[in-house]
Amino acid sequence: MRAIRLRGFGPADVLEPADVEDPEPGPGQVRIAVRAAGVQLVDTAVRRGDGPWRPELPVVPGSEVAGVVDAVGAGVSDDWLGRRVVAQLGLASGGYAELAVREVDAVHVVPEGVSCEAAVAMVCTGATAVGLLDAVAPQPDDVVLVTAAAGAVGHLLVQGAARRGAFVVGVAGCGEKRRTVLRSGAAVAVDYREPGWEDRVRSALGGREVGVVLDGVGGAAGRAALELVAPGGRVVMFGTSSGAPTAVSTPDLFERALTVTVAVGPHLARRSGGVRALEARALAEAAAGRFTPVVQAFPLDGAAAAHAALEGRRTVGKVVLVPGLGS
Numbered sequence: 001m002r003a004i005r006l007r008g009f010g011p012a013d014v015l016e017p018a019d020v021e022d023p024e025p026g027p028g029q030v031r032i033a034v035r036a037a038g039v040q041l042v043d044t045a046v047r048r049g050d051g052p053w054r055p056e057l058p059v060v061p062g063s064e065v066a067g068v069v070d071a072v073g074a075g076v077s078d079d080w081l082g083r084r085v086v087a088q089l090g091l092a093s094g095g096y097a098e099l100a101v102r103e104v105d106a107v108h109v110v111p112e113g114v115s116c117e118a119a120v121a122m123v124c125t126g127a128t129a130v131g132l133l134d135a136v137a138p139q140p141d142d143v144v145l146v147t148a149a150a151g152a153v154g155h156l157l158v159q160g161a162a163r164r165g166a167f168v169v170g171v172a173g174c175g176e177k178r179r180t181v182l183r184s185g186a187a188v189a190v191d192y193r194e195p196g197w198e199d200r201v202r203s204a205l206g207g208r209e210v211g212v213v214l215d216g217v218g219g220a221a222g223r224a225a226l227e228l229v230a231p232g233g234r235v236v237m238f239g240t241s242s243g244a245p246t247a248v249s250t251p252d253l254f255e256r257a258l259t260v261t262v263a264v265g266p267h268l269a270r271r272s273g274g275v276r277a278l279e280a281r282a283l284a285e286a287a288a289g290r291f292t293p294v295v296q297a298f299p300l301d302g303a304a305a306a307h308a309a310l311e312g313r314r315t316v317g318k319v320v321l322v323p324g325l326g327s
Helices: 041-048 116-136 154-163 175-183 197-205 219-227 250-254 265-271 275-287 300-311
Strands: 002-006 015-019 029-039 064-072 084-088 099-103 143-146 167-172 188-191 210-215 229-237 259-262 295-299 318-322
Touching: 002 300, 015 300, 029 084, 029 116, 029 300, 041 300, 064 099, 064 116, 084 116, 084 275, 116 154, 116 210, 116 229, 116 265, 116 275, 116 295, 116 318, 143 154, 154 167, 154 175, 154 210, 167 175, 167 197, 175 188, 188 197, 197 219, 210 219, 219 229, 295 300, 300 318
Parallel strands: 143 167, 143 210, 167 188, 210 229, 229 259, 295 318
Antiparallel strands: 002 015, 029 064, 029 099, 029 318, 064 084
16 A cells, blocks of 8 residues: 655655555454545654654554545454544554554544545544533633634634634634635634734724633744733633743733633543544534534645645645545
């Protein structure tokens, strides 16, 4: 099969297309003919060798796949053959490939009307958005500000908060990103790269105040967003795409009475019934049309280009690799 191999840590071009041996499903597993593989920002950190965990090399990266079951292992019913499924695999667990294996108890059947690209966007990214919206529970009188609002999680948060009647402010980058944010339901979209963007938000609110910030960026943009929050407001941090967390001071908590929450990984899932329950709910939301993920697709052999675009903030929505695209 065709796959992407990581032979050494470094820049995007260390990701190399290669022909490797087909995986075979073990007991209790299914093999998935991959139609879409998700690319996450954490994949770029794994590729660089950043962070506390480094996989043993060489390895096929990727942690999310959707496709069709083409083989089953011992103990798995043949009824699974031909079903469209989606699953999380775990970090650097073989997702950037034409074939992947996973325990049958860990896969979800892709609902009718949901593409494999959309399914792979929802199984992790969408589950995160559902969990964050559970944590925030936006109300119709809330002003909700979302950083990285054109990103994989951000545009879903915009959709979800707007659907609940909140007045949504999206913070994004270039013109196309801001247009995506407005199409997702934001009332206001501003460019965080322009000096004084916070003043433009205040002007657009016409006297209303930001009550909730959903921050996946951190750093200077996250701090600027926090400064916009009214006394007694809430800040929920779920990422640090800038490379640093948003700075929070004791006066923020005591003098401004802000509530600041970190909602990532198991802490997020615990609030909403566990990871699998969040995955199932996210897929159901997509099937019902309440979430419409924006997907930017690259061919499988273009994994290096996908990583470079993601790190360079040149992508909109969820980045996926599609075997056979452009071939």
